[in-house]
Amino acid sequence: MTIKQLRAFVAVAQTLSFAQAGERLYMSQPALSLSIKALEDGLGGRLFSRTTRTVNLTPEGHALFPLARRLVAEWDNVEDNLRQHFTLRRGRVSIAAMPSFAGNRLPSMLMHFRERYPAIGITVHDVINEQVVEMVRNRQVELGITFEPASDLSMKFKLLYLDRFVAVVPRDSPLIECTKVCWEDLQTYPFITLQRPSAVRVMLEESLSIGGQKLNVAMESHQLATIGRMVGSGLGVSVVPSLCIQQMHELGAHCIPLANPVIERPIGMLTKADHELSVAAQALADILEQLSV
Known part of the structure; x- marks a missing residue:
């Protein structure tokens, strides 16, 4: 089953009309019919009983309907959630910073970040330099602010x-x-x-x-x-x-x-060398770099 097939099935089951379902989904009736047929072929039986005048759900169609509706709703929620993360309208970023930085320069930088991205939550771990390095290494946080550590190929240090x-x-x-x-x-x-x-x-x-x-x-x-x-x-x-x-x-x-x-x-940002930052973490890293110039 594909999400396209499930959307087609739910639309037809709700309207009991291929014409109305096609309009709702902006699909032609032939394309809609092909999606329903592909779904039925994949499942091994008919989901609708059709005549020239009526469309009705089969018992199997009735059984699938509430499940398909929930799956489509959950898919839409996941899609919306991810889209909001990518557009920085939702999300959370965790950062570890040594106390001298966390208690002095970081608050004003976070204020700029919050003004630009008010929906992004922030967790700050105010820990000693060595713990910052360990938290980044163990992927407990995406970003660390620290003095430049000893050379480590698994870590990436960007001077601020x-x-x-x-x-x-x-x-x-x-x-x-x-x-x-x-x-x-x-x-x-x-x-x-x-x-x-x-x-x-x-x-x-x-x-x-x-x-x-x-x-x-x-x-x-x-x-x-x-x-x-x-x-x-x-x-x-x-x-x-x-x-x-x-x-x-x-x-x-x-x-x-x-x-x-x-x-x-040198003081800078520490990240895992093989880790791609989340959109929220990258946005915070950009602001930290801009304000440190």
Whole structure:
């Protein structure tokens, strides 16, 4: 059975007229008759008893009618549902993003997406860098926003921008008058940073070790917001990606460019190399790329 044959059968069964059914389906009567005959041949018996004046359902036709009507309705629902997905009038997209991005740059980007595609639902997984990579790898999400991971042929990374790390100090710190802060000066104060296995923590330690320096940690936390509040309260200093500057200011801290060494890391979109994005996910990826220029 084909959907065309079922539509023809339902139309004739509802109208008990080949002429009216043909008009409803925009089909000629010969074409309609051929569809019904093909359906009957395929099933192995007659579905209509026909005379020159009347058309009636056979017992087998009566048995098929409610089933065929439901199948056609379900097909139409599926077709409409998919069409709405393809035209971005329905759907959902899941994205994983590291906290520094999810809590700072992502909300304004999602606002642009919602303004353009208000019917698309969005799920955001605010997780550490390593979990972003795992969620993309395991197909739990279609898109990930992360620092560039180690080379992996199963993954595809698209650069959005380079992020330069900045120093975070209390607003009453003597360092606030500096246009730049070097690590040597910064580490004379209690240093507050993210706990392992945070990618930010690892990057800081690796960058300092290249120059023979060591990260002397006085306090640590799992959340950037907590670190910003701790620095703002005068407990110490920190270093965070520059995409956190606004967040740090809101938490009562002050950000200053960092020098010796300058730390830069690529941030971008991560996808599975062999996975074609859904229409909704591709639309979100396009907006993320446009707004990162």
